[in-house]
Amino acid sequence: MPKASMISHTLGETGPREAVMTGPHRVLIIGGGIAGLEIASKLPKRIGSMSVAVTLVDREPAYVWKPMLHTIAAGTTDVWQQQTSYVAQARNRSFVFEPGELKAIDRQEHSVRLGALEIDGRCILPERSLSYDTLILAVGSQANDFGTPGVREHCLTIDSRSQAMNFNRQVMARMLETLAADATLRIAVVGGGATGVELAAELIQLTEVTAHYGAAGLRDQVRVTLVEGSPNLLGAFPDRVAIAARERLEKLGVTVLTGARVVAAEADCLRLADGEQIPAELKVWAAGVKGSDACAAYDGLELTRSNQIMVKPTLQTTVDPAIFAVGDCSSLAVVDGGKPLPPAAQVAHQQASHLIRHLPGWLQGRELPPFTFRDFGSIVSLGGYGAYGSLGQFGLFRGGFIRGRAAQLGHVLLYRSHQSRLHGFWRGGLIWLADMINSRVRPRLRLPD
Structure with a gap:
């Protein structure tokens, strides 16, 4: 790449101060x-x-919207249908991609x-x-392991596309072993934020969808435990959202532990500060940022x-x-x-x-204005079991609470508007149409290769 550039390295908040015009x-x-x-x-x-x-x-070679990583991890969404290739996007949007x-x-x-x-x-x-x-x-x-002993050795994370795909391979292999041995698979998810809550729901949905492919008994063989160190789940959400999400998870069979601080992770369990052990063959760390x-x-x-x-x-x-x-x-x-x-x-x-x-x-030398943030609320989606959210501090219904179909539609529209920003209105709409068709003709979960 050329060493000279259009603008010198003397920069300030009001923009570049000298132009050399010898390159881009x-x-x-x-x-x-x-x-x-x-x-x-x-x-x-x-x-x-x-x-x-x-x-x-x-x-990574491709991009996946981060709020969707938990569905990739559980296998309820196919990564190959949802990812955007950086090379293709660079070609379509006139930038250069360097892996x-x-x-x-x-x-x-x-x-x-x-x-x-x-x-x-x-x-x-x-x-x-x-x-x-x-x-x-x-x-x-x-995810922030806060220096907790054993986390890096014994816990998986889902912070990236490759990590989510790795978790999916692991959970599918464990479930096949569980079916073959007629045993019990215990999965512990550490972290009661949006990622942990949504992943716990997707894992339950995974066990139910597998019944369509001949694994009817798996729902009763998988035990999911959600562990959160704070007194409540979803600390960044209003209390009403957190309470509703917890009630729904518990109805689905997820064991929810709050005020439970993990002090160590071991090969077959998590150790809590009060001395209790949480048995788990598969452990996911989704706590902290x-x-x-x-x-x-x-x-x-x-x-x-x-x-x-x-x-x-x-x-x-x-x-x-x-x-x-x-x-x-x-x-x-x-x-x-x-x-x-x-x-x-x-x-x-x-x-x-x-x-x-x-x-x-x-x-071009103009001043940079300060960034202004507007809180438009947030939504937590429990897969096919519902969604809950707040409407933020702007608009007619500021601070409102939504749930059910309205919240699920809001979650879908967040993703589709993001795709539209990346690909343009018409291309983004075609991707949405293709996803709708795939949901009718492809398997409902990512099956093992």
Whole structure:
């Protein structure tokens, strides 16, 4: 890539201050999640005739909407039908895709180092460096094990597409073993946030759907336990949503334990602070949220205790105006001294939209306005068993509670509007139509190969 760029490395909150006009301005986006992929997909069109090159980096070959990962993990949704290939999206939306994982940032040289790409033990791409003029970090988040002994050795996570697919392989193999041995499979899900609650419901739905494929007894052979350290489930939701979700899970047969802090994970159980053991052959850690473990690569960027990158209201990092951070990997308190914004899909989308709208002007020297967040509420979906949500703090029915078909429709529309932003209105509509057809002609769950 050319070392010279359209705009010099002297950047500020009011935009680049000198133009050299010797090459395109290089916008490098690390992380192809909700925020990163939306920016890469829409920014090239917004910049029009400006000489700007947009590059997206991600370690996965394809993208899956993060709120859908628990359905991929349970096998109630087929990953191959729901994923978006980065290579194809780059071709359709006029950006460049570079496969790889961030290893280091050199802020002095305005470059990032990517690790080697290996497939089945073979090196496909060597370690390499990419230069940037503007860097956007959108690397997402991961479950926080809080240093709990045994979690990394004995618990699975579902923070990414590959992790969700791995969990699906594991749960399918365990269920086949359970059927063959006429035994009991105990699954423990640690974390009573949206991911843990939704995964517990999907696992119950998985056992019921398998009855259509000859495994009628599996529903009674699988035991799901949901463990949450706080007094209530869904701490980020209103109490009414949390209570309704818990009641529904318990009716489905999920054992819900709240105020139960896990102090260790072992091969066949979880140990709680009060000395109780929760037997489990399969354990999923979905508790807590922290920034990427790659935080050591951030070259002096200011971080929170949970490894999230601290940003100004303009979404620029506090120590380098040439670097932005958006989505789950960033930490922004919209009110001085207030709580940071939650790591939620709507925050990532709104921050992406803010940069898509204002970054072109900033590249031309205009001032970056501060980001403003609007809470439009949130929805937790229990698969085919219902959904519950709040309507947020904007609109006619602010703070309202929805459930049933209205909440399920709202959850579906969130996903479909996201697809429309990525692919355009008509293409997004065709994808929705294809999904509806597939739901009628394909198996209702991801069957073992």
